[in-house]
Amino acid sequence: MAKCSVVGIGPGDWREMTLRAVETLEASDAIVGYQLYIDLIRGRFPGKDFHATPMRGEAERCRLALALDRAGQRVAVICSGDAGVYGMAGLIYELRGEDAEVEVEVVGGLTAAVSGAALLGAPLGHDFAVVSLSDLLTPWEVIERRLECAAAGDFCVALYNPGSHKRRDALRRACEILLRHARADTVCGVARNIGRAGEATRLMTLAELRDCEADMFTTAFVGNSHTRVIGGKMITPRGYRNV
């Protein structure tokens, strides 16, 4: 039986992949993923069997990967960002179940919290929370409760999936919850198309973020009460005492 690797390819720029991710893709026979991500890497890995599945076809994608593995192929399932953070790694393990015959490995990648933060400065320099605003798989009440707790704990927050054409008001509703605890002038930032064409960042206040238009290629960052703008960058100090 061959090995099934779940590989985080980072934000999109080839150079943001780890050496291990590149080696793993080079060593694989088949590469399975969402069409958009397959397109991002296809040119770098000639001679591979690429299997693109549509968005939201996550379970189908994982079953295909496991089937190819059982057929003796060395398979890599690619995820944007990291393989585990809102990625396919958990689903592959769930679908494999207790079948130890399929060997699974997880190859980490730069998740948007890390790659977007690098563009904005250092917004996640202290304790932080990562919350997805997509209610596709999670009831909105759970998301709301998480936001409430993150704000109550004065966490820096990275917001994934802050909007789409179907969920135009998710970011506004999220910011309204955060504003119950955080000041309206809390330093915030957004990063769009990280590592891809059209990459852009913008700093703003939490009140401004509430009214910001966000799409599915945006990651939003909310500072904690100590986050400041220094030299045009969003900076959360590593601690509350002088160093």
Added chain:
Amino acid sequence: MAKCSVVGIGPGDWREMTLRAVETLEASDAIVGYQLYIDLIRGRFPGKDFHATPMRGEAERCRLALALDRAGQRVAVICSGDAGVYGMAGLIYELRGEDAEVEVEVVGGLTAAVSGAALLGAPLGHDFAVVSLSDLLTPWEVIERRLECAAAGDFCVALYNPGSHKRRDALRRACEILLRHARADTVCGVARNIGRAGEATRLMTLAELRDCEADMFTTAFVGNSHTRVIGGKMITPRGYRNV
């Protein structure tokens, strides 16, 4: 004026660095960092001027890097894990202040939440919080409040710096706070020496984690109420609905 790059080198294994981190180090004249991390990469970058500073000498390290930069050198400051998450990126920006003459760039890396998770399975497959238990720069009351809120929000939690010889009881105290909201049999795991000699993982319950000995090379993971052990791995499902 040259460029000053703050580079996350990942957990320790050379292969877990991004291509961009490798290129940045190759293009630099001087590499500044904590002795232990300099030792991890020194052999890979012959001909560089290495400047090792002691632990806790973070501000000194950053001032040295900025001074070398002003002297015309291409400088890289290395951080274990990511450059921003509890890293040097924020401090470099703080010390640079509004002096736009020094160009700073941040090159992200795999932080222990991501690299440790990959070893354990997929513990951070849904919303998560990252909390450092080090009270060196943060009052313990702030840490306590964050833990309380993370548990109240049913976040998965990655605990950084869970212990050292000076803070033997930090992990126990943290778990006691988490146990106010989370079940004693909540799935937990620890990863030690990620990407280095002696790498090891262990799964356990939250009650067991409370009594676990942890050192500064350990990262601990606490699941949310949906986290399960599947095929020997710690898995947090991506959502609460069937996929």
